[in-house]
Amino acid sequence: MPVTAKSWFLVEPKSSLEEREWELPAPGGAEALIEVLGNGLCHTDLGFADGEVRTNHPLPLVLGHEAVGRVLEAGPDFAHLVGKTVVVPAVLPCGDCDLCHAGHGNACPRQKMPGNDIHGAFSSHLLVPAGALQVLDAPGGVDVRHYGVVADAVSTAYQAALRAQVTPEDLVVVVGAGGVGGFAAQICAALGAKVVALDVDEERLALMARHGASATVHTAGKDARAVREEVQRHAKSWGLPSWRTKILECSGHPTAQETAFTLIGRRSTMVQVGFTTAKVTLRLSNLMAFDASVHGTWGCPPEAYPKVFELIAQGKLALEPFVVLRPLREVNAVLDDMRAHRLKRRVVLDPRA
Numbered sequence: 036m037p038v039t040a041k042s043w044f045l046v047e048p049k050s051s052l053e054e055r056e057w058e059l060p061a062p063g064g065a066e067a068l069i070e071v072l073g074n075g076l077c078h079t080d081l082g083f084a085d086g087e088v089r090t091n092h093p094l095p096l097v098l099g100h101e102a103v104g105r106v107l108e109a110g111p112d113f114a115h116l117v118g119k120t121v122v123v124p125a126v127l128p129c130g131d132c133d134l135c136h137a138g139h140g141n142a143c144p145r146q147k148m149p150g151n152d153i154h155g156a157f158s159s160h161l162l163v164p165a166g167a168l169q170v171l172d173a174p175g176g177v178d179v180r181h182y183g184v185v186a187d188a189v190s191t192a193y194q195a196a197l198r199a200q201v202t203p204e205d206l207v208v209v210v211g212a213g214g215v216g217g218f219a220a221q222i223c224a225a226l227g228a229k230v231v232a233l234d235v236d237e238e239r240l241a242l243m244a245r246h247g248a249s250a251t252v253h254t255a256g257k258d259a260r261a262v263r264e265e266v267q268r269h270a271k272s273w274g275l276p277s278w279r280t281k282i283l284e285c286s287g288h289p290t291a292q293e294t295a296f297t298l299i300g301r302r303s304t305m306v307q308v309g310f311t312t313a314k315v316t317l318r319l320s321n322l323m324a325f326d327a328s329v330h331g332t333w334g335c336p337p338e339a340y341p342k343v344f345e346l347i348a349q350g351k352l353a354l355e356p357f358v359v360l361r362p363l364r365e366v367n368a369v370l371d372d373m374r375a376h377r378l379k380r381r382v383v384l385d386p387r388a
């Protein structure tokens with residue numbers, strides 16, 4: 036049955052989102068209609084709202100790509116999902132191209148991202164392709180709405196750890212401990228690695244010291260060389276050779292990207308996780324000289340989500356200290372808070388509050 040949804044549309048960049056009621060059609064054969072329980076607010080949403088990044092779908096568009104919800108109705112192929120609580124991956128692969136078949140669905144050229152390619156989850160309801168939905172059977176004592184952040188921030192961090200092939204013998208340096216970085220530090224620690232978290236914000240570092248980071252480096256006012264020396268001191272104290280260094284750049288800040296690149300030593304691996312439109316100047320030949328590698332990472336293949344759910348259920352990956360709930364109707368005020376750097380935690384918007 037079609038449903039009347041209440042959604043927040045980006046009508047024009049740099050103006051407030053507009054709440055509108057509209058009719059969502061009944062789901063087609065491979066689609067699911069979801070009642071949204073929570074949706075994490077991502078920095079990319081602010082990029083769209085401020086016109087720094089263009090959405091693939093023309094405006095007006097409902098933003099939001101970190102959804103958890105309950106399946107109300109699904110096409111005949113996915114009837115088994117009705118009534119289930121699901122996390123909607125931010126990257127919904129087609130499931131049927133060469134990259135998808137090779138297990139790289141996160142890089143699928145036909146992928147759909149809610150709030151970018153299709154209408155998103157700043158909404159009471161969401162209509163999405165059903166093939167990649169992740170059933171959440173047991174939330175492990177966690178408020179189910181908090182799982183919104185698993186759709187992107189947490190799963191992206193997990194995929195970054197996979198990309199870096201993190202092992203218990205590694206030193207992982209997480210650059211930028213807010214948002215994705217906070218989850219990356221916990222995930223790498225859960226995989227057995229020693230984690231050093233770098234950030235300009237001492238409050239965030241204090242939180243990381245309680246969740247995943249064995250050491251922290253406060254980078255404000257320090258040049259890249261001083262930061263590198265501090266990281267190397269920690270590595271030495273744990274007896275970890277520099278060639279075991281894996282660097283996850285999660286801030287997307289140009290200065291932090293330069294710092295991260297400076298940390299590359301012999302056989303190091305760096306993964307670029309954060310996003311910026313800014314350009315930085317780097318000496319790529321350092322990679323040659325150090326036999327080092329740099330990877331990008333985008334989203335997370337659907338097959339990896341159950342492992343993330345497992346880490347949460349086992350208490351190895353905490354969501355609650357990093358998340359705060361706000362009513363969806365306050366979305367414009369929350370975007371203002373994000374613009375002014377007033378948010379200390381990742382916001383999950385609740386459409387029913």
Ligand SMILES: [Zn+2]
Pocket residue numbers: 077078079080100125187188
């Ligand atoms: Zn995002």
Ligand SMILES: [Zn+2]
Pocket residue numbers: 128129130131132133134135140143144145146
């Ligand atoms: Zn595909």
